[in-house]
Amino acid sequence: MRKTLLKKGFTTFFGLIMACTSLNFLNAQNNWQGDISSDFYDVNNWSDNTIDFANAGSQTLVIGAGNPNNPLQIGGSNSIGARPDYLNTISGANATFNGTLYPWNSDMLNGTVTLNAPALLSIRNVIYIGKGDNGTVNINGGALYSRFQTIIGYNTGGNGTVNVNGGTLYVGNYLEVATSPSGTNPTGTLNISGGVVDVTTAVNIGTNGNIIISSIGALILTGDHTTTLENYISNGKISALNGENLSVNFDGSRTTVSIAQDPNRMIEEYASYIILKNDYLEAKIEKSTSNIQSLKVNGVETLATFNAANNSRIGTYYDFTGSYGFDKISGTVFSIKEETEDYIDVSFKRTYSDGNYLAPCDADIHYVLKKNDTGIYTYSILTHKAEYPAFDLGSWRQVVWIGNDGTDYLAEKIYVTEQKSWEMPSVYDFSQASGTPIPEIIKLNTGVRAGKYDGKYEYCENLIDIPAYGHASDKNNIGSWAVFGSHEFFNAGPTNHDLNAAAGIIHIDMNTVHYNCRGFSIPQGEEWSKIYGPYLIYTSTVTGNGDAQWADAKTRAAQDKAEWPFSWLTNTPEYPLADGRGNITGNFSISDSEKPDLDGSNAWIGVTQLTPASDGDWQFEDKNYQYWVKTDASGNFDIKHVRPGTYTLFAFKNGAVDEYRMENVTVTAGGTTSLGNVTWTIPRNNGKLLWEIGIPDRTAAEYKFGDFDYCEGFVEDKFENTFSNPIEYNIEDNNWATVLPYVHTKYIKSDGSRDAWNWNINFTVTGTIPTTGNAKLTVAFASVDHAQFWLYLNGNNVYLSYPTAPSGGNAWIRQSNRSKYGIQTFNIPYSSLVQGENTLTFLMPSNQSNSHLMYDYISLEGSNITVQNSALSTENFESDFGIKMFPNPTNGTVNIQLPNTVNNLITELYSVNGSLISRQTHKTNTNRLELDLSDKPEGIYFLKLVSDYPATLKIIKNR
Numbered sequence: 011m012r013k014t015l016l017k018k019g020f021t022t023f024f025g026l027i028m029a030c031t032s033l034n035f036l037n038a039q040n041n042w043q044g045d046i047s048s049d050f051y052d053v054n055n056w057s058d059n060t061i062d063f064a065n066a067g068s069q070t071l072v073i074g075a076g077n078p079n080n081p082l083q084i085g086g087s088n089s090i091g092a093r094p095d096y097l098n099t100i101s102g103a104n105a106t107f108n109g110t111l112y113p114w115n116s117d118m119l120n121g122t123v124t125l126n127a128p129a130l131l132s133i134r135n136v137i138y139i140g141k142g143d144n145g146t147v148n149i150n151g152g153a154l155y156s157r158f159q160t161i162i163g164y165n166t167g168g169n170g171t172v173n174v175n176g177g178t179l180y181v182g183n184y185l186e187v188a189t190s191p192s193g194t195n196p197t198g199t200l201n202i203s204g205g206v207v208d209v210t211t212a213v214n215i216g217t218n219g220n221i222i223i224s225s226i227g228a229l230i231l232t233g234d235h236t237t238t239l240e241n242y243i244s245n246g247k248i249s250a251l252n253g254e255n256l257s258v259n260f261d262g263s264r265t266t267v268s269i270a271q272d273p274n275r276m277i278e279e280y281a282s283y284i285i286l287k288n289d290y291l292e293a294k295i296e297k298s299t300s301n302i303q304s305l306k307v308n309g310v311e312t313l314a315t316f317n318a319a320n321n322s323r324i325g326t327y328y329d330f331t332g333s334y335g336f337d338k339i340s341g342t343v344f345s346i347k348e349e350t351e352d353y354i355d356v357s358f359k360r361t362y363s364d365g366n367y368l369a370p371c372d373a374d375i376h377y378v379l380k381k382n383d384t385g386i387y388t389y390s391i392l393t394h395k396a397e398y399p400a401f402d403l404g405s406w407r408q409v410v411w412i413g414n415d416g417t418d419y420l421a422e423k424i425y426v427t428e429q430k431s432w433e434m435p436s437v438y439d440f441s442q443a444s445g446t447p448i449p450e451i452i453k454l455n456t457g458v459r460a461g462k463y464d465g466k467y468e469y470c471e472n473l474i475d476i477p478a479y480g481h482a483s484d485k486n487n488i489g490s491w492a493v494f495g496s497h498e499f500f501n502a503g504p505t506n507h508d509l510n511a512a513a514g515i516i517h518i519d520m521n522t523v524h525y526n527c528r529g530f531s532i533p534q535g536e537e538w539s540k541i542y543g544p545y546l547i548y549t550s551t552v553t554g555n556g557d558a559q560w561a562d563a564k565t566r567a568a569q570d571k572a573e574w575p576f577s578w579l580t581n582t583p584e585y586p587l588a589d590g591r592g593n594i595t596g597n598f599s600i601s602d603s604e605k606p607d608l609d610g611s612n613a614w615i616g617v618t619q620l621t622p623a624s625d626g627d628w629q630f631e632d633k634n635y636q637y638w639v640k641t642d643a644s645g646n647f648d649i650k651h652v653r654p655g656t657y658t659l660f661a662f663k664n665g666a667v668d669e670y671r672m673e674n675v676t677v678t679a680g681g682t683t684s685l686g687n688v689t690w691t692i693p694r695n696n697g698k699l700l701w702e703i704g705i706p707d708r709t710a711a712e713y714k715f716g717d718f719d720y721c722e723g724f725v726e727d728k729f730e731n732t733f734s735n736p737i738e739y740n741i742e743d744n745n746w747a748t749v750l751p752y753v754h755t756k757y758i759k760s761d762g763s764r765d766a767w768n769w770n771i772n773f774t775v776t777g778t779i780p781t782t783g784n785a786k787l788t789v790a791f792a793s794v795d796h797a798q799f800w801l802y803l804n805g806n807n808v809y810l811s812y813p814t815a816p817s818g819g820n821a822w823i824r825q826s827n828r829s830k831y832g833i834q835t836f837n838i839p840y841s842s843l844v845q846g847e848n849t850l851t852f853l854m855p856s857n858q859s860n861s862h863l864m865y866d867y868i869s870l871e872g873s874n875i876t877v878q879n880s881a882l883s884t885e886n887f888e889s890d891f892g893i894k895m896f897p898n899p900t901n902g903t904v905n906i907q908l909p910n911t912v913n914n915l916i917t918e919l920y921s922v923n924g925s926l927i928s929r930q931t932h933k934t935n936t937n938r939l940e941l942d943l944s945d946k947p948e949g950i951y952f953l954k955l956v957s958d959y960p961a962t963l964k965i966i967k968n969r
Contacts, residue, residue: 044076050083075102086110120145127151140170163188163198174205183211188219202227224251300358300375302326307549314411331405337368389543404529410516421481463723466512477567482559489550489559495570501632526819530633541584592677594649596685604699610645613663664707696786697873701880716752736768742879774878784837785872791815793829793864802851899966902944916956
């Protein structure tokens with residue numbers, strides 16, 4: 011019954027179309043002649059050379075045999091004006107389309123029509139192929155669209171053939187194969203060998219019609235057409251070549267007919283996509299883009315597959331940014347690199363061609379699926395050939411949109427660090443949020459975080475410190491993660507912080523552009539290639555809550571780190587295996603006459619090859635690999651798996667200003683380069699350390715709002731009610747954690763006005779002052795952006811200029827407490843100091859909305875001079891009650907000294923966002939307490955003492 015109704019509807023519709031077709035003769039007919047060239051858009055190749063292809067709406071273009079040239083269409087446009095009224099090809103035609111053309115109508119496609127990628131021939135009505143004559147359409151690539159029916163073989167004498175060798179035939183409603191009015195008996199053949207026929211409504215096959223599917227060809231229909239298609243197969247109307255079996259599969263929304271796949275392989279290949287699969291995981295990957303369209307683990311979809319508001323925010327994808335703009339990967343060619351019983355490695359390669367792609371660089375995207383894994387590895391190789399135009403890279407990233415049902419996320423919690431882990435707003439909550447003046451930040455009005463701001467930069471952290479980040483669920487026993495065994499392919503070293511996980515998304519920013527990263531350039535004539543990865547897109551499925559899922563992901567990261575470099579990634583010159591790399595070993599120590607307790611433990615030490623664009627600074631080395639490790643408790647280091655070459659070695663540590671540098675460190679394949687004892691002697695040429703502010707750690711975390719509030723958005727709204735103008739900071743109080751803001755901006759008032767904001771640093775000089783020479787003021791900047799730094803001593807100008815520290819990065823607006831690190835020193839003439847009270851005034855006078863300074867550390871050194879009650883960070887902490895705490899920062903053990911013996915002292919340890927971690931009662935009568943924090947993650951903590959001497963102490967925990 012349904013079939014009869016469909017045919018009746020088609021007959022009625024056909025009559026209407028035929029009536030409209032007769033109006034064709036009211037329009038100007040323009041015939042192809044081809045006596046000049048094969049250029050479709052050369053007007054002299056047409057019978058009416060006055061044609062304007064930008065305004066072709068009244069034209070009926072008729073293509074027959076060329077004399078002597080047949081038409082080749084390249085370029086074109088889908089604009090309304092460029093759409094001819096009719097495009098007809100007649101007997102003898104041999105037309106090739108490689109570009110874009112959108113005819114409103116077509117009476118017939120007879121003769122031969124060929125489409126090659128990236129052709130887009132979209133006929134906004136019915137398509138007749140072989141109408142009353144012979145007609146053949148070859149689709150080798152690109153796409154042929156019909157808005158309504160596509161009819162293969164029509165009317166008496168009609169003989170239509172369509173060969174879909176690649177690309178796609180899109181049918182707006184019915185696909186009709188030799189089904190024209192009774193008695194006409196046309197012939198229709200559809201061969202699908204390497205592409206897709208995508209049908210919206212249904213398929214009807216007449217007496218002399220047949221569909222033949224071979225190789226990776228596929229017929230796909232919207233809806234469940236299983237019964238109809240199986241009947242066509244059983245009666246021979248749909249068949250396969252060479253006796254192969256056909257498979258009919260309905261996935262819940264669409265029905266696919268294709269050649270049955272080998273169930274013993276980890277891959278199924280179809281015309282437009284592949285499926286990688288094992289017993290746990292199934293990934294559907296689009297051939298032409300490398301995008302993962304679906305990623306199911308144990309049958310559960312972990313990716314967003316639909317987004318009504320923004321359909322680009324689904325699945326996964328790779329993209330570039332550079333001076334050429336935004337370039338999302340497309341035009342890839344699929345191949346299998348390696349296939350074994352244990353894993354399969356597949357490639358999707360985009361080769362640059364001028365005019366088709368923006369970035370003059372090849373991109374080879376790989377996915378690797380291992381047997382019995384619930385994650386899929388991916389890596390990419392970027393290659394710039396010498397003959398390509400100059401290439402510059404800002405961002406190179408992969409984006410993963412996590413699964414949701416339109417209301418809630420599959421994994422409702424985010425996990426970045428211990429500090430930045432919480433239940434996220436739902437999809438619904440984000441839909442109800444309000445915009446703010448900063449597009450990347452919204453104000454939440456509903457849900458678990460109602461009243462708070464949310465923005466993607468809120469979650470930025472040092473990427474090397476988060477080997478597993480993503481989203482997990484307390485409800486669904488599942489987590490979605492990015493997992494890294496190495497960060498050697500990331501740019502800008504161990505302090506590079508950038509996007510990672512955020513609302514509904516996982517970013518993998520391998521070459522980052524935020525926080526003053528520069529990117530890099532490759533000139534024409536230079537060969538360059540780099541491999542990014544492999545890393546793992548991992549789904550955890552352990553029994554337990556979100557914390558358990560995260561623990562599992564971090565365990566997997568540790569496993570991958572131990573297995574790096576992966577032995578299965580073979581035959582890849584950019585990725586030497588373990589025996590093709592070398593190690594660098596040694597012992598690092600620090601000698602500082604003013605800080606004798608400062609040692610070489612827990613220091614960052616690493617090597618890279620510096621390009622001229624880096625200006626000798628590893629923070630700006632984006633082009634080459636970087637290898638970094640932390641020293642152990644004794645200062646020993648072993649930098650493993652370094653590619654052979656000559657490197658510059660760097661080391662730095664919290665508690666020390668600046669960094670150590672060693673040139674010409676050579677690494678050989680299979681060898682170990684032993685550097686022995688590496689000692690960094692910190693010069694104190696200007697005398698002793700008179701006073702200092704802050705902790706040298708390359709961030710502003712130790713100052714007010716610098717430990718957490720900075721990341722929540724619009725922290726400046728708190729300034730007026732928290733800080734005075736001017737700020738008065740007294741060195742002897744040693745309370746920079748509460749008095750000094752983490753960022754020096756204009757003084758922002760509740761009415762929106764901005765005033766100059768003087769920061770006065772007050773200190774008392776006692777005794778004799780030398781009459782000649784200089785003290786040295788050191789200012790280490792955690793961030794500088796569009797800002798001058800004005801310095802006054804006792805009201806007199808000392809320095810008015812831009813800092814020499816690296817400037818840029820927008821760290822304040824992008825919700826960070828750091829950007830790129832830099833140091834500046836100033837000579838303070840002894841003759842400018844006075845006995846008694848002295849004041850250094852800092853001013854940030856710049857007026858741009860994002861202008862700011864962030865101070866990491868400030869100190870004054872001098873000889874033969876004394877400053878009253880100056881507390882150095884070696885003393886760590888002393889409260890108003892005389893409570894002392896040391897060392898701070900700490901690698902594990904913290905000592906607390908009270909002024910008197912206390913019985914039953916209670917300590918409460920809190921995370922930086924106020925969550926109680928532990929509560930202990932210490933019953934021993936003592937004035938000294940030792941706490942072990944060695945099992946706590948790196949970060950900032952608050953220790954509350956409940957006793958006769960109440961205090962809350964801020965602790966900075968290193969690794």
